[in-house]
Amino acid sequence: MSHSPKPEAGGGLPVIGYWLEQSLSPRGLKLWQTLNHKSACLSCAWGTGGQQGGFVNEAGESLQRCAKSVEAIASELQQPLTAHFFDQYTIQELQQLNSQQCDRLGRLSYPLLLKAGTSHYQRISWEQVYQIAEQAFRQPPERVACYSSGRSSNEAAYLLQLMMRALGSNNLADCSDLCHSASTVGLKQVFGSGTSMVSLESLKHTDCVVLVGSNAPANHPRLMNELIKLRERKGKIIIINPQIEVGLVKFASPAFPIKSLLKGGSDISTFYLQPIPGSDTALFVGIQKSLIEQVLIKTDYLQAYTEGWEEVINYAQQTSWETITNTCGVSQEEITAVAHTIGTCQRVVFAWAMGITQHSNGVDNVKSIANTALLTGNAGKLGAGTMPIRGHSNVQGFGSMGVTVRLREEIKQALSQLLGRSLSETPGYDARTLIDAAEAGKIDSLFCLGGNLYAANPDLYQAQRALGKINTIFYVATKPNLGHFHGLAAENTLILPVYNRFENPHKTTTESGNNFVRLNNEGKSHLQPNNSDLISEVELITEIAHRVHGETPINPSASLRVNWRRLQDTTYVRQLIAQTIPGYEKIGDIDATKSEFTIDGRIFTEPKFATPDGKAQLSVTPLPELNIPPVDAFSVSTPVQGIVVILGTGRSYGQHNTVVYRSEDKYRGMPHRYCILMNPNDIKKGGFEEHQRVKVRGDGGELENIEIISGAIREGVGFMFYPEANVLFKAHIDPRCGTPAYKRVPVLVYR
Numbered sequence: 195m196s197h198s199p200k201p202e203a204g205g206g207l208p209v210i211g212y213w214l215e216q217s218l219s220p221r222g223l224k225l226w227q228t229l230n231h232k233s234a235c236l237s238c239a240w241g242t243g244g245q246q247g248g249f250v251n252e253a254g255e256s257l258q259r260c261a262k263s264v265e266a267i268a269s270e271l272q273q274p275l276t277a278h279f280f281d282q283y284t285i286q287e288l289q290q291l292n293s294q295q296c297d298r299l300g301r302l303s304y305p306l307l308l309k310a311g312t313s314h315y316q317r318i319s320w321e322q323v324y325q326i327a328e329q330a331f332r333q334p335p336e337r338v339a340c341y342s343s344g345r346s347s348n349e350a351a352y353l354l355q356l357m358m359r360a361l362g363s364n365n366l367a368d369c370s371d372l373c374h375s376a377s378t379v380g381l382k383q384v385f386g387s388g389t390s391m392v393s394l395e396s397l398k399h400t401d402c403v404v405l406v407g408s409n410a411p412a413n414h415p416r417l418m419n420e421l422i423k424l425r426e427r428k429g430k431i432i433i434i435n436p437q438i439e440v441g442l443v444k445f446a447s448p449a450f451p452i453k454s455l456l457k458g459g460s461d462i463s464t465f466y467l468q469p470i471p472g473s474d475t476a477l478f479v480g481i482q483k484s485l486i487e488q489v490l491i492k493t494d495y496l497q498a499y500t501e502g503w504e505e506v507i508n509y510a511q512q513t514s515w516e517t518i519t520n521t522c523g524v525s526q527e528e529i530t531a532v533a534h535t536i537g538t539c540q541r542v543v544f545a546w547a548m549g550i551t552q553h554s555n556g557v558d559n560v561k562s563i564a565n566t567a568l569l570t571g572n573a574g575k576l577g578a579g580t581m582p583i584r585g586h587s588n589v590q591g592f593g594s595m596g597v598t599v600r601l602r603e604e605i606k607q608a609l610s611q612l613l614g615r616s617l618s619e620t621p622g623y624d625a626r627t628l629i630d631a632a633e634a635g636k637i638d639s640l641f642c643l644g645g646n647l648y649a650a651n652p653d654l655y656q657a658q659r660a661l662g663k664i665n666t667i668f669y670v671a672t673k674p675n676l677g678h679f680h681g682l683a684a685e686n687t688l689i690l691p692v693y694n695r696f697e698n699p700h701k702t703t704t705e706s707g708n709n710f711v712r713l714n715n716e717g718k719s720h721l722q723p724n725n726s727d728l729i730s731e732v733e734l735i736t737e738i739a740h741r742v743h744g745e746t747p748i749n750p751s752a753s754l755r756v757n758w759r760r761l762q763d764t765t766y767v768r769q770l771i772a773q774t775i776p777g778y779e780k781i782g783d784i785d786a787t788k789s790e791f792t793i794d795g796r797i798f799t800e801p802k803f804a805t806p807d808g809k810a811q812l813s814v815t816p817l818p819e820l821n822i823p824p825v826d827a828f829s830v831s832t833p834v835q836g837i838v839v840i841l842g843t844g845r846s847y848g849q850h851n852t853v854v855y856r857s858e859d860k861y862r863g864m865p866h867r868y869c870i871l872m873n874p875n876d877i878k879k880g881g882f883e884e885h886q887r888v889k890v891r892g893d894g895g896e897l898e899n900i901e902i903i904s905g906a907i908r909e910g911v912g913f914m915f916y917p918e919a920n921v922l923f924k925a926h927i928d929p930r931c932g933t934p935a936y937k938r939v940p941v942l943v944y945r
């Protein structure tokens with residue numbers, strides 16, 4: 195097999211090639227129309243698109259669409275599955291499909307039911323769907339659960355949680371439990387607010403960005419424009435990542451054509467630190483220690499605006515350099531240089547993604563970053579602060595709408611007033627505890643609003659077993675995925691097709707990771723009524739709620755009334771949101787004003803935070819104890835030739851979460867999905883050669899025939915793609931937020 199050379203910059207020609215290929219395809223015209231549709235991009239939470247036009251970002255700048263949005267739209271513009279498709283294939287045959295093949299089957303276009311003991315999904319009517327739903331939702335409330343993924347609208351999210359709370363169930367698991375939950379929990383403790391405190395406008399004033407555990411060139415491509423501009427104004431960028439992601443070193447963005455074409459891209463990283471996976475807390479405590487030694491701590495600021503800082507300083511002082519550098523694997527010299535830059539820049543933004551949150555100490559990781567921001571006075575001023583880079587395009591909106599097991603007290607009060615009764619006090623299941631509860635036979639009915647609960651979880655064997663103990667599962671989706679064929683319920687598995695964001699017959703809203711609310715116009719689907727039978731998510735949820743909860747308002751004397759069918763009008767839903775969700779007041783008249791807005795109370799440009807006394811709360815973040823299991827911990831019976839590495843599992847450049855669009859990853863030189871990226875020295879130490887096929891075994895399972903690819907990754911560390919790698923390991927979570935340690939998976943690579 196020939197191996198093409200890896201690109202020397204992120205972005206660039208492969209991306210332009212992809213735009214061209216899609217534009218020239220038969221759906222090219224519809225694709226461009228959709229790109230121009232006034233709605234937020236489907237893909238990531240950077241929040242491009244909206245009322246000013248599809249290519250405009252939150253700061254009103256144009257040319258901000260990236261190839262990822264094209265990928266997402268192109269996939270939604272596929273033809274519908276034919277009327278008899280599911281008659282032709284048994285469920286066993288469908289289980290042979292990989293993620294990419296599932297997605298390429300086409301758009302789901304009619305409701306489907308797979309009954310236990312039968313071999314085929316069969317088409318059913320919406321009336322049959324509602325009858326099954328009525329039954330399913332009438333089970334004891336603690337045995338009814340939902341899971342959601344952040345592509346749907348605020349309106350659908352709000353209705354989903356309202357329906358569940360009205361039932362008396364708090365079981366609102368969400369993909370954010372597997373994602374940024376550590377950020378929400380950590381930031382709330384420190385600042386009283388769980389989202390980014392930096393607006394896009396504010397980011398333009400920074401002179402230093404510390405980007406930790408993020409592969410933004412692939413996953414938030416338009417953030418790269420801000421990093422390029424930062425370097426152009428002589429700002430600094432500190433990258434912290436065990437893996438050298440080529441686009442974090444150099445990135446070619448179409449918004450900077452001259453640099454991209456003539457110079458092969460713009461420089462990104464000023465410093466690139468490669469810590470041991472899972473050790474970021476140690477690295478940040480090291481940075482704090484160095485800041486103290488270099489007398490760069492802002493004591494006046496700490497005294498005026500924070501609490502708990504003395505303990506944090508004491509802890510950093512008491513922790514020896516030896517312990518710090520041994521834990522994080524970064525030298526004191528490098529830490530000192532980076533601390534000097536952070537301590538001497540005027541306005542520093544600390545941004546992070548999954549490399550920080552997906553660890554069994556994810557909350558500490560987040561807090562150690564927040565502490566560092568505070569020690570240097572970099573929170574609560576323009577151009578500075580903490581910025582979790584959110585995942586799905588509306589995942590943050592789901593949290594704001596109350597789709598969470600950690601409901602804010604204010605929302606709880608407002609909802610109980612709306613429903614005319616107090617909400618259930620039984621704690622709800624998050625994504626992980628839901629799987630455990632299901633496995634223990636404690637769940638009867640599960641309603642999945644988008645997503646792929648099966649394939650997104652660690653330990654796919656457990657996920658499958660657990661889902662198999664639930665009586666009825668509803669998968670509300672736009673396209674088929676692995677979960678629809680492997681995550682089968684004990685009795686009834688339903689797949690319910692819905693319109694996506696740019697097709698809904700009504701207006702909707704979404705919230706970006708920068709706390710900006712977008713208004714999405716009505717649209718029209720390319721699917722023809724004669725060969726498809728779709729409805730909107732809002733219609734589906736309100737109809738189920740109406741059937742379960744009845745015609746009448748739940749409490750006629752409550753100050754607000756819920757009339758479920760009237761809630762099919764999303765204008766009315768927005769009014770309820772305005773009245774019950776803090777910071778969302780302006781949504782009440784967005785239909786008339788068309789004014790997209792920044793949510794109140796989230797962006798801090800003054801050092802007064804959302805805690806009860808307005809002060810930020812620092813607390814000690816203990817260094818993690820990171821162990822590497824010996825070879826014999828993997829119970830391989832015969833003597834083996836191999837090596838134990840710490841695996842990070844994540845995304846390729848051609849996938850969106852569990853949905854694979856392209857199998858190869860050109861930027862990392864990984865030609866297909868079943869590769870492991872390893873350091874050349876580890877390949878040698880294991881007695882292997884590049885491109886050799888090996889077995890990879892974790893504590894949950896094994897994969898065979900994995901191709902070794904040599905790459906710029908720290909020694910002792912490996913990288914594989916998810917969801918394929920999710921068979922390898924069991925769930926090890928941070929108990930404070932429930933997020934699994936997807937980024938620190940010890941595996942034996944052997945033959």
Ligand SMILES: Nc1nc2c(c(=O)[nH]1)N[C@H]1C(S)=C(S)[C@@H](COP(=O)(O)OP(=O)(O)OC[C@H]3O[C@@H](n4cnc5c(=O)[nH]c(N)nc54)[C@H](O)[C@@H]3O)O[C@H]1N2
Pocket residue numbers: 237238239262373406407408409410412413414434435436437439469470471472473474547548549550584585586842843844845846847849850851852937
């Ligand atoms: N195109 C595209 N865009 C997406 C998505 C997608 O799948 N495709 N998914 C969306 C979603 S839901 C999310 S959550 C985001 C995900 O966006 P990211 O978080 O950028 O995605 P990951 O692939 O998980 O990569 C995390 C990075 O963390 C690094 N890393 C791993 N372990 C550690 C560690 O211990 N410490 C540090 N400092 N770094 C580490 C990895 O090398 C990798 O570069 O992207 C969103 N946007």
Ligand SMILES: Nc1nc2c(c(=O)[nH]1)N[C@H]1C(S)=C(S)[C@@H](COP(=O)(O)OP(=O)(O)OC[C@H]3O[C@@H](n4cnc5c(=O)[nH]c(N)nc54)[C@H](O)[C@@H]3O)O[C@H]1N2
Pocket residue numbers: 342343344345346369370372373374548552585586643644645646647649650651652670671672673674675692693694695731843844845850851852853916917919920936
């Ligand atoms: N090993 C490993 N596992 C991980 C991660 C990792 O880094 N490593 N990352 C985790 C993270 S950060 C996340 S967020 C989760 C992702 O977990 P999920 O959000 O559960 O999964 P997705 O793959 O994003 O879901 C894709 C499906 O959503 C459906 N969909 C798309 N658009 C719509 C819509 O408009 N409406 C509806 N109803 N459905 C729609 C489509 O049918 C598609 O198949 O995975 C987690 N799992």
Ligand code: SF4
Pocket residue numbers: 235236237238239240241242258259260261262263413414415416417
């Ligand atoms: S950066 Fe994110 S929001 Fe912006 S166009 Fe790309 S995928 Fe869409």
Ligand SMILES: [Mo]
Pocket residue numbers: 369372373374585586
């Ligand atoms: Mo995510």
